[in-house]
Amino acid sequence: MPHQYVDLELTVKQVRAETPQHLSVIYERPRGFDYEPGDWVDLALGVELRGGRTYSLSSAPTEPDLMITFKEGLSEFKRALAGSAPGDTARITAYGNDYEFHLAEHRDSVLIAGGVGVAPFRSMIKQMRDTNGSGSVQLVYLNQTDAFLFAEELDAWQRELDDVVVHHLVTKGLSRKKREAALRDIISVDAHHYFIAGPEGMIESTEALLDTMGVDHDDIRIDIFDGY
DSSP states (O other): OOBOSOOEEEEEEEEEEEETTEEEEEEEOOTTOOOOTTOEEEEEOSSOOSSOOEEEBOSOTTSSEEEEEEEOOSSHHHHHHHTOOTTOEEEEEEEEOSTTOSOOTTOOEEEEEEGGGGHHHHHHHHHHHHHTOOSOEEEEEEESSSOOTTHHHHHHHHHHOTTEEEEEEEOTTOOHHHHHHHHHHHOOSSOSEEEEEEOHHHHHHHHHHHHHTTOOGGGEEEEEOOOO
């Protein structure tokens, strides 16, 4: 459920390069701040800046700090985030979860990520690993290159957890027909829930593919990552 009209101060602990195009900003977690894997936050940086300010949390509630991960961009807001330094402050003005975008206990889930859309899925799988969560997870991670975010962590958690399977798919050079054929070969059609996170076009094409595979539309949850 979204929480509006919030005012929580954050302090930057670290800015970390994840890939040549992606950064994570790690904040001290405000005392008493609770959230669910898959939640987003609205951020304010003290001055009005153009660009999107909503970011999915890539950290899990079991971790001591908060983390957002994003692709570097040209908007004023993203440039300001990228220029953050330890000790800088920001504020959470809203946070929460839309459309039940979180794993359910005792349910099997397919997570389909496009690029930085893997951020909320890192949170979900990390939480599952730390709490011995029930149900199985299949993560299908599409990226234009082999510079996959959180690759070492995800591979390690896959080895630790019998019910987690991770597939990495490089899409550069693949036609839509070949990409869809690869997804048909990978994606389970027996899951209870399907989660798609990434750019709007990727989400629309993946929803259409799932429909042709017989997945009930009511079982699909989406999280759109705008370019800003």
